[in-house]
Amino acid sequence: MKQLFPRILGNEQAKNRIGTAILSARAPHAFLIVGEDGSGKHTLALNIAAALNCERRRDAHSPLPCSACGSCQRIFSGGHVDVRVLGRSRDRATIGVGEVKELREDMFLSSTEADVKVYIISDAEKLTTEAQNALLIVLEEPPENVVIMLLATSADSILTTIKSRAQLVSLSRFSHGELREHLLKISPEARALAVSNPSALDAVITAADGRLGRALELSNPILSAEEAERRELTLKFLSATAPGVPYVRISEAVSSLSTKRSELLSMLEEIIQALRDLTAARKTREFTTLFFPTPEEARRFAEPFKHARLIAIYELVSRAHEDCTRNANLTLTLTNLASGIRLLKV
Numbered sequence: 387m388k389q390l391f392p393r394i395l396g397n398e399q400a401k402n403r404i405g406t407a408i409l410s411a412r413a414p415h416a417f418l419i420v421g422e423d424g425s426g427k428h429t430l431a432l433n434i435a436a437a438l439n440c441e442r443r444r445d446a447h448s449p450l451p452c453s454a455c456g457s458c459q460r461i462f463s464g465g466h467v468d469v470r471v472l473g474r475s476r477d478r479a480t481i482g483v484g485e486v487k488e489l490r491e492d493m494f495l496s497s498t499e500a501d502v503k504v505y506i507i508s509d510a511e512k513l514t515t516e517a518q519n520a521l522l523i524v525l526e527e528p529p530e531n532v533v534i535m536l537l538a539t540s541a542d543s544i545l546t547t548i549k550s551r552a553q554l555v556s557l558s559r560f561s562h563g564e565l566r567e568h569l570l571k572i573s574p575e576a577r578a579l580a581v582s583n584p585s586a587l588d589a590v591i592t593a594a595d596g597r598l599g600r601a602l603e604l605s606n607p608i609l610s611a612e613e614a615e616r617r618e619l620t621l622k623f624l625s626a627t628a629p630g631v632p633y634v635r636i637s638e639a640v641s642s643l644s645t646k647r648s649e650l651l652s653m654l655e656e657i658i659q660a661l662r663d664l665t666a667a668r669k670t671r672e673f674t675t676l677f678f679p680t681p682e683e684a685r686r687f688a689e690p691f692k693h694a695r696l697i698a699i700y701e702l703v704s705r706a707h708e709d710c711t712r713n714a715n716l717t718l719t720l721t722n723l724a725s726g727i728r729l730l731k732v
């Protein structure tokens with residue numbers, strides 16, 4: 387039996403279904419790959435693109451994709467002219483109809499070197515309705531040898547008409563044990579950490595919350611410096627939101643967050659995770675933390691807060707996050723956040 391998608395961990399059912407379809411030349415024209423940030427959507431999309439074009443796909447002894455032939459190598463290094471990626475930037479609010487039309491025209495040109503031309507649309511939830519309708523035209527009558535992959539964190543904003551014409555692949559989260567196993571298998575940093583500081587590795591796995599991409603980020607020492615800074619700013623912000631703290635500390639904490647949209651989004655996401663821990667700590671005894679290393683630490687930190695206050699802060703931060711994704715003015719978003727906290731009545 388040919389080995390299918392050896393670079394993709396877990397998700398056995400999806401791998402079998404897609405691999406078998408590709409081998410029998412029945413691959414769908416469109417995929418909708420759904421999973422949270424860090425769940426491996428982009429990796430899977432590249433692997434499917436490589437499998438469709440692997441020079442050894444008919445060789446029964448070679449895995450699919452082989453990762454070694456010229457086509458596989460170009461695809462994995464991002465240098466293949468017939469595999470195009472659209473919209474891979476967190477800074478943009480929407481993907482408009484113009485870009486989709488440009489892509490659509492390209493789909494009807496013959497390929498330069500690939501057997502199957504692949505179009506990967508990252509953040510497909512950012513496609514405007516008009517852009518989705520423009521895409522629908524190609525999905526209804528797809529050009530020969532073109533595969534379109536839509537990647538999204540949620541399928542909610544994708545039109546039903548598109549969903550019905552694409553094969554849905556949902557990437558599952560790993561359990562704590564599975565994540566640990568996969569992480570140790572592929573990451574030298576994680577293996578080093580397992581020896582030098584086992585409890586830090588445990589904290590990484592807990593914080594990654596089932597997502598391998600996130601676990602890799604967290605166990606990488608270079609990223610960890612940024613991570614440490616983010617944690618510090620998160621704690622500074624949360625301490626400033628405790629009842630009775632002078633307003634100047636909130637405005638200070640808010641202004642030190644970031645003025646770059648993508649960084650601010652990550653920052654706010656981290657604060658939201660920490661607030662989830664704190665609200666859980668105020669309500670229940672046993673829970674899995676997302677930000678704090680242990681439930682006890684979350685409980686200690688939550689002490690000065692009433693549950694209702696934590697919920698109100700959570701809502702304010704979530705609103706700021708939403709405004710950010712909608713391209714709102716960042717200074718205004720942060721000012722609103724700070725004054726919202728100042729005006730809290732609980």
Ligand SMILES: [Zn+2]
Nearest residue numbers: 440452455458
């Ligand atoms: Zn290959």
